Amino acid sequence: MAFEPKSSNLTLPVLPLDGEVVLPGMVVPLDLTDGEVRAAVEAAQAAHSGSATGKPRVLLVPRVDGKYAAVGALGTVEQVGRLSDGDPGAVIKGRSRVRIGSGTTGPGAALWVEGTLVEEPAPQEAPGTVADLMKEYKALATSWLRKRGAWQVVDRVQQIDDLGQLADNSGYSPFLSVEQRVELLETADPVARLKLATQWLRDHLAEQDVAETIRKDVQEGMEKQQREFLLRQQLEAVRKELAELNGDPDNETDDYRARVESADLPEKVREAALKEVEKLERSSDASPEGSWIRTWLDTVLELPWNTTTEDTYDVAGARAVLDADHSGLSDVKERITEYLAVRKRRADRGLGVVGGRRGGAVLALVGPPGVGKTSLGESVARAMGRKFVRVALGGVRDEAEIRGHRRTYVGALPGRIVRAIKEAGSMNPVVLLDEVDKVGSDYRGDPAAALLEVLDPAQNHTFRDHYLEVELDLSDVVFLATANVLEAIPEPLLDRMELVRLDGYTEDEKVVIARDHLLPRQLERAGLAADEVSLDEEALRRLAGEYTREAGVRNLERTVARILRKVAARHELGDQELPFAVGADDLRALIGRPHHVPEAAQDPEERRTAVPGVATGLAVTGAGGDVLYIEASLADPETGGSGLQLTGQLGDVMKESAQIALSFLRSRGAELELPVGDLKERGVHLHVPAGAVPKDGPSAGVTMTTALASLLSGRRVRTDVAMTGEVSLTGRVLPIGGVKQKLLAAHRAGITTVVIPKRNEADLDDVPAEVLDVLDVHPVSDVRQVLKLALEPAEADTSAEEFPIAA
Numbered sequence: 001m002a003f004e005p006k007s008s009n010l011t012l013p014v015l016p017l018d019g020e021v022v023l024p025g026m027v028v029p030l031d032l033t034d035g036e037v038r039a040a041v042e043a044a045q046a047a048h049s050g051s052a053t054g055k056p057r058v059l060l061v062p063r064v065d066g067k068y069a070a071v072g073a074l075g076t077v078e079q080v081g082r083l084s085d086g087d088p089g090a091v092i093k094g095r096s097r098v099r100i101g102s103g104t105t106g107p108g109a110a111l112w113v114e115g116t117l118v119e120e121p122a123p124q125e126a127p128g129t130v131a132d133l134m135k136e137y138k139a140l141a142t143s144w145l146r147k148r149g150a151w152q153v154v155d156r157v158q159q160i161d162d163l164g165q166l167a168d169n170s171g172y173s174p175f176l177s178v179e180q181r182v183e184l185l186e187t188a189d190p191v192a193r194l195k196l197a198t199q200w201l202r203d204h205l206a207e208q209d210v211a212e213t214i215r216k217d218v219q220e221g222m223e224k225q226q227r228e229f230l231l232r233q234q235l236e237a238v239r240k241e242l243a244e245l246n247g248d249p250d251n252e253t254d255d256y257r258a259r260v261e262s263a264d265l266p267e268k269v270r271e272a273a274l275k276e277v278e279k280l281e282r283s284s285d286a287s288p289e290g291s292w293i294r295t296w297l298d299t300v301l302e303l304p305w306n307t308t309t310e311d312t313y314d315v316a317g318a319r320a321v322l323d324a325d326h327s328g329l330s331d332v333k334e335r336i337t338e339y340l341a342v343r344k345r346r347a348d349r350g351l352g353v354v355g356g357r358r359g360g361a362v363l364a365l366v367g368p369p370g371v372g373k374t375s376l377g378e379s380v381a382r383a384m385g386r387k388f389v390r391v392a393l394g395g396v397r398d399e400a401e402i403r404g405h406r407r408t409y410v411g412a413l414p415g416r417i418v419r420a421i422k423e424a425g426s427m428n429p430v431v432l433l434d435e436v437d438k439v440g441s442d443y444r445g446d447p448a449a450a451l452l453e454v455l456d457p458a459q460n461h462t463f464r465d466h467y468l469e470v471e472l473d474l475s476d477v478v479f480l481a482t483a484n485v486l487e488a489i490p491e492p493l494l495d496r497m498e499l500v501r502l503d504g505y506t507e508d509e510k511v512v513i514a515r516d517h518l519l520p521r522q523l524e525r526a527g528l529a530a531d532e533v534s535l536d537e538e539a540l541r542r543l544a545g546e547y548t549r550e551a552g553v554r555n556l557e558r559t560v561a562r563i564l565r566k567v568a569a570r571h572e573l574g575d576q577e578l579p580f581a582v583g584a585d586d587l588r589a590l591i592g593r594p595h596h597v598p599e600a601a602q603d604p605e606e607r608r609t610a611v612p613g614v615a616t617g618l619a620v621t622g623a624g625g626d627v628l629y630i631e632a633s634l635a636d637p638e639t640g641g642s643g644l645q646l647t648g649q650l651g652d653v654m655k656e657s658a659q660i661a662l663s664f665l666r667s668r669g670a671e672l673e674l675p676v677g678d679l680k681e682r683g684v685h686l687h688v689p690a691g692a693v694p695k696d697g698p699s700a701g702v703t704m705t706t707a708l709a710s711l712l713s714g715r716r717v718r719t720d721v722a723m724t725g726e727v728s729l730t731g732r733v734l735p736i737g738g739v740k741q742k743l744l745a746a747h748r749a750g751i752t753t754v755v756i757p758k759r760n761e762a763d764l765d766d767v768p769a770e771v772l773d774v775l776d777v778h779p780v781s782d783v784r785q786v787l788k789l790a791l792e793p794a795e796a797d798t799s800a801e802e803f804p805i806a807a
């Protein structure tokens with residue numbers, strides 16, 4: 001080996017060290033009451049007596065579990081006397097390593113052993129490495145010693161400049177185990193020894209860091225608990241003081257018990273409520289639970305558990321009420337009357353509500369805004385002598401809106417159904433579920449599913465609101481629903497409903513409604529007497545036709561209100577004598593020019609269809625029927641490219657209609673003598689204003705085909721013609737929906753000729769006679785018939801010949 005130690009032999013008494021290790025350089029006190037220790041020291045003293053130099057020498061050998069280590073330390077007995085506790089003791093200093101050899105007993109009681117002195121080998125590493133190692137150890141030791149506040153020791157360690165000595169000094173570290181210290185003793189190479197010491201010190205420091213963090217955390221936790229406890233104590237004290245000031249603190253909970261006991265509650269509800277009162281009595285006033293319980297009890301106590309109103313109607317009386325509240329709508333009123341009659345008969349015989357799929361337990365009023373759906377609901381309640389509540393469902397996406405939040409939620413509320421019952425103050429009101437077509441569903445559950453349960457007669461006598469948690473009997477409630485768009489009603493809901501359609505009013509009907517209902521109501525609102533201001537029929541007609549254009553009468557009512565306010569203001573300012581009969585010609589002075597002049601009444605050059613490539617279509621939107629214009633243009637052959645471009649927010653179905661129109665003209669255009677070559681080479685652009693309104697559906701097919709044919713032929717589309725119908729690839733015109741609404745819209749817009757699919761002819765029965773009287777309706781089965789009808793003859797200079805149509 002490179003550093004085989006030079007050695008010399010010596011024979012010395014063994015001083016066994018149990019659980020302790022003395023490294024060279026260490027000075028330790030030893031207790032001489034221990035027999036073995038005393039024997040060794042005495043043997044050493046005896047052997048030394050007489051010699052003038054040196055000190056008595058012993059061999060300090062660690063003993064772990066009764067076994068001696070292989071290496072010990074030569075120790076000198078520095079001093080013998082009394083230890084601080086008064087026992088006899090000796091101070092021993094470690095000197096150098098000794099490898100233990102064989103042993104014998106005697107002289108004296110001690111064990112004598114032959115040992116070999118281990119010389120420390122010189123370090124093999126470069127001096128720089130050794131210096132770095134020493135520096136690192138010193139730094140670590142310093143930080144550890146500082147933490148313990150051992151400042152004097154820091155200096156001593158810093159001053160050690162011998163490598164082996166520095167390593168041996170770590171034998172003082174209290175955190176080292178006996179085994180670790182024995183290892184230090186047995187490691188003769190000083191570099192290896194210091195590396196060991198450094199590693200162990202580093203580990204210990206890291207452990208300490210973790211322990212420190214944990215200790216801190218624990219301490220902080222304790223402090224928080226203590227503070228909370230203290231605050232609670234103070235709170236309790238403050239509460240007590242307050243209670244003494246205000247009298248008996250238990251009054252409030254007593255009050256709830258009395259209220260529950262005296263309230264007219266169904267047995268099950270009373271039980272549940274009393275349970276909550278008990279919880280309330282047990283909880284402290286300040287706990288959040290207490291306030292939840294109080295809110296819940298308030299809700300339960302406010303519900304009209306055993307209150308029902310008496311139905312006062314006979315069917316004839318109910319019909320009279322409906323007639324009095326609304327003009328026209330005879331089929332709707334008839335339907336409602338039938339519903340009431342059946343309901344009444346079944347009630348008289350003690351039978352329940354008719355239920356099940358398509359059972360018609362719920363009447364759904366479907367139609368555009370302002371046609372009187374909500375007010376019909378109110379009329380139904382009035383006709384039956386019941387309370388009326390409206391539940392707005394538009395935009396409801398959260399199931400909890402219908403069924404309530406669980407009480408564990410912060411700020412939990414009962415759902416809208418429970419709130420409606422509370423608002424009605426009776427268990428059998430008429431509840432209008434407004435805008436069922438606008439409930440959506442998302443991750444918060446499906447409100448439609450909850451509604452289904454509400455509407456199902458088989459389930460709704462035990463309706464459970466998440467918040468209320470007690471069952472509520474909804475079987476006596478009359479549910480009505482309203483919707484703008486039939487298609488948007490969730491399918492399962494639709495299944496439970498009996499549909500009643502309100503498609504909108506004709507101008508004549510609007511005039512009657514305005515005269516009999518809107519005007520009297522608005523007169524009263526404006527503080528005017530019926531004999532002070534009147535609007536003649538011609539004025540009302542112009543309001544309905546030119547100042548407003550809608551399926552319902554909401555804007556008409558607003559406009560009437562505006563006129564009456566103007567008149568009232570002028571009168572107050574002294575500018576207007578009363579009575580005043582407002583005629584059609586006075587309107588302009590009062591509310592300005594009309595916004596909706598019919599196309600046909602426009603200057604011919606101003607009309608939408610003044611150029612080839614624009615056709616008038618008919619559509620149904622959420623606001624009722626409407627006319628729309630479809631525009632077509634050909635792209636520049638140089639830059640425009642080919643293909644079909646569509647704009648105006650068209651849905652997929654409408655886009656397909658455009659493709660079909662294009663394909664039809666490409667394949668059949670030649671036989672219609674259209675220059676279809678253009679279609680093949682140049683791109684086509686179709687646009688449907690208003691660009692910002694989304695549109696969809698197949699019924700614009702004929703209109704798109706007509707617009708394209710008009711563009712290619714250069715023949716304009718007749719301004720007085722509007723059309724609707726789906727087109728197949730072969731040019732057949734297929735049936736569509738919403739004929740009544742579309743015809744009403746055409747009539748409103750001043751159109752006189754309407755093209756509809758032949759297979760929709762039966763729908764004309766629903767259209768009011770006064771509309772059919774003025775409209776020239778053409779049922780067609782082939783798109784060529786449409787073109788023949790709708791396109792104006794070619795300009796004189798192009799050609800005078802008739803457009804050849806193969807019908």
Ligand SMILES: Nc1ncnc2c1ncn2[C@@H]1O[C@H](COP(=O)(O)OP(=O)(O)OP(=O)(O)O)[C@@H](O)[C@H]1O
Pocket residue numbers: 325326327328329367368369370371372373374375376482484513517518552553554557
């Ligand atoms: N046939 C009618 N006779 C008398 N008044 C009517 C008639 N139709 C509608 N009205 C009146 O028009 C106004 C608008 O009606 P309502 O608010 O009920 O419309 P709606 O169809 O419920 O609309 P929305 O879908 O926007 O709720 C109400 O004041 C209503 O009384």
